[in-house]
Amino acid sequence: MPILRFEGYSDDTFGEVAHFKDDYDNCASGKPIEYLVLGPAIDGQPQLGVVVTGQHCPGNSGSWLIGVANYDPDAExxxxxxxxxxxxxxxxxxxxxxxxxxDAPEGVTLKCLQRGGDDD
Structure with missing residues (x-):
């Protein structure tokens, strides 16, 4: 079972540092960094997944806010x-x-949703 570990570093880099070792640098823009984590396809069922969001919080915190939302692109x-x-x-x-x-299932995939967009 893959163990995924999402962390931020400094004020500009966030990502998964244990299994995929993939992070994204938003050049301290203050914009959130999002990763789509998808489980494997099983018997034609919709893939289950989550969107993990990291955002650096300056000021009173100075650390990273990490959130998790359900992946449900078609509002099903x-x-x-x-x-x-x-x-x-x-x-x-x-x-x-x-x-x-x-603690993710075998066959899990990861995609940074900012990669390939305006922040690259």
Whole structure:
């Protein structure tokens, strides 16, 4: 079972640092960075997934806000994946930042939604 770990670094880089080792640098624009995490296709059922969003919060926080939303592009009321997820402190970069950890199923895929857009 892949373990995905989403973290931010500094004020401009956010991504998945454990399994895919993919991060995105938005040049400290203050814009959110989003990743689509999709589970495998199973017997013709709609793929379950989540959108993980990281946004650097200057001012009173100075750290990363990490959120998770259900992937439901056609507003079909897809189930939220029942993958174990938790917030932890970062353990190897700078322990004052939060990390989102997802115990994902085999065959999970990852896509940065900003890559290929105006921020590239």
């Amino acid at each position: 009321d897809r189930d939220f994946p029942r993958w174990p997820m938790r917030i932890e402190a970062q353990d190897y970069r700078n322990g004052f930042q939060p990390a989102l950890v997802i």
